[in-house]
Amino acid sequence: MKSLKKYTILLAVPALTFLSSCTKNFESLNTDPNSASAETTIPIYSLTRAQLEFTGNNDFSFETWRVNIIYLSLMTQQLASTTGWYNGDKYSRSDGFAASYFQVAYPSQVKYIEDVIAQTKGKPGAINLYNISRITRVLIYHRLTDLYGMVPYSQAGKGYLDNTTTPKYDTQKEIYADMLKELDEAAKALDATKDVVGKGDIIYAGNLAKWKKLAYSLMVRLGMRMTKVEEATAKTWVEKAYAGGTFTSIDDNANVSHNGAGGRATVNRNSNILGGEWDAVAKGNVYLSKTFVDFLKNNNDPRLGVYAQINLTGDRTPANQIGLPNGYDENGASTPNDVHKAPGFKDTVANYSTVRKDIFAKLDGYTSLVTYAQTELLLAEAAQRGWNVGANAATHYENGVKAAMTQLKQYDAAATISEGAATTYLAAHPFDAAKALEQINTQYWAASFLDWYEVFSNWRRTDFPKLTPVIYPGDNNGGQIPRRMLYPAVEASANAKNYNDAINTQGANNFNTRVWWDK
Structure with missing residues (x-):
């Protein structure tokens, strides 16, 4: 990791989340005469850093603690707390906490992934690095837009690339359309006869077959997000993803394994907070x-x-x-x-x-990003809707439930649940077509433990499981479980026009404004 840290100081830094209310001399303040270039940086380090930061490895789990745990784990009722500042348990508003993912993701995740893409685009010797980075970019923006709705996308991370210091907020519909296009193009462009990415890719160590499966499994997830607003489009993308080739076992899971001995920058961030x-x-x-x-x-x-x-x-x-x-x-x-x-x-x-x-709470444990279990459960729902995804809904459902149980051994041998135990569970709780959507998505909730970003998003999409909101005196969001996180207050002054355009298009910057696919 020393070599990784050595190169991070050279990387281009977009201005977005370093902006303050003082915008005087914007251009000069955000133009570094010593900024990185293709000649002075090694692109693979940017990919490594973007992937690591996506798991929450930024300054004592700032966003992981505040958003994933303090808000989302509690709002979705997998965790509970009597501690007052664990706001998600009672839906109380903390602007700083709810904005923290936005504040952290742009300078830590977005800047690195945009940097590597800019350096490798069109380079014959970096075809696979470029396309793996495009898929990683979708992972990053997918979570950002699901949390906040409209966000800077097409112009984001360009502070040192083209001096775009006040990026526009793209609509979530536009973002989703482009992310799906990027997954489709990147998956098709991966080429085993070209450059070898190797261990700088901390998800799959450059295994192109697994990256292709990840692209299509992520395409399933994005497609299913749209079922409430554009079901025909959702069907098209999910069927395309299945035909392309999604995950086939828990061995395909997109996990990042952490280094418990490597210091704060390398440990598992959920674990660092929990234990x-x-x-x-x-x-x-x-x-x-x-x-x-x-x-x-x-x-x-x-x-x-x-x-x-x-x-x-x-x-x-x-x-x-x-x-x-x-x-x-x-x-x-x-x-x-x-x-x-x-x-x-x-x-x-x-x-x-x-x-x-x-x-x-093992510091060297996994952070799970996209899993076979999640993908099979989403395909079960797609099959139940009558879409062409190979097997019937019951088969995908059983695959998903078994995988959700047997994958736990990836955390620790002590967590091993045998396939026989999973089969016994399914015999006692068989697929029920009459309750299919509730059954499938409640299992998705259970299968996504620790990834509360994903739990929150799929719950909003489906309203399953049926959660009873808590009623608490005072600031309780009107007794409603929040539907999104909050933009940082500084955006209202530092990027005022684009921020206000987003508010006017999407709705007020509060917990109850729904993102596009949650209408």
Whole structure:
């Protein structure tokens, strides 16, 4: 990693998220006479950095903590918290927290991926590096636009490339159309007879067959996002993706393996918060939600013993697990939502279930980006809609559920669930065409544990599982689960025209304005 860090100081820095309310001398401030060029940088380092930053490796998990955990894990009721500043549990508004992904992604992820693409485009000796970078670029913008809706896209990351310091916000419909085009073109252009990318690619070490499968599996995800707004277009792209060749086993999963000994810049960021430097589990900040534990427990799901243990005793017996209800605090018995008043409260919050640190808080653990389980479950929904995706809905569903269980061994051998155990579960919970959409997407919710960005997006698209919003006094977003995150306040002054154009087109910068595909 020393060599990676050596070259990061040379990379072109877009102006977008370094802007302040003072825009005097914009051009001179954002033009570096020592800026990077194709002659002074090595493009593969930019790809490595973009992929690593996409997993959340930026300054003590700034955006991972605030958005993925503090907001999304709690709003989607997989985790729960009585700690006041864990805002997602009660939908309270923290502009800084909700804007943090936007603030971090542009200077850390976008700038590096735009840099490598600019350096490799049209270069005969970098065809595969260029197209792998295009697929990585879709991963990056896909999450950004799903969180915020309209975002800088076509002009983003160009501060040092063409002095575009105030990029426009593209509509999400435009962004999706271009991302799908990029996946299609990049997958077709990968060529095993051309350049070898190698270990600078920290997802697949340059394995082009797996990158092609990732492109098409990601195409399935993007296509399915559009089912509420453009179902015919969604069908076209999902069928194209299936024909192109999606993931075929958990061995295809797009995972990033971290280095626990490499310092803050290389560790697993969910783990660093849950059990590392911050240790939210030991501090009693987070527990497994009653909604999540009850779903697993009531269905005799073998994942419960892998996910959960009682915080006080370390008991991992599935029958003994108890989820903490969302929407409570520990502000004193006289307050209306003190957890001690919750029905059947167990003396202390430490008697409730929390995340198993030995599996899901390993600093050298995986960050999972796109999985075979997720892809098969989405294909199950597509098949249920009557689309041409090979197997029927029941087969894709069974593949997805089995994969969601058996893939856990990738985190740790202690998390191994056998295919036989998964088969037994499916025998007790067979595919039900009458409840297909709810069944499939509730399983998607369970299969995406830790990737709460994806849990949040698919829940918004489908409204499954059916989550009961919490009611909490004061700033509770009107008792509605938020539908998006918030733009940074600085954008209103630093990029005022484009910011205001986005607000006028999309809607107010609040939690309840829906993104395009969530209308």
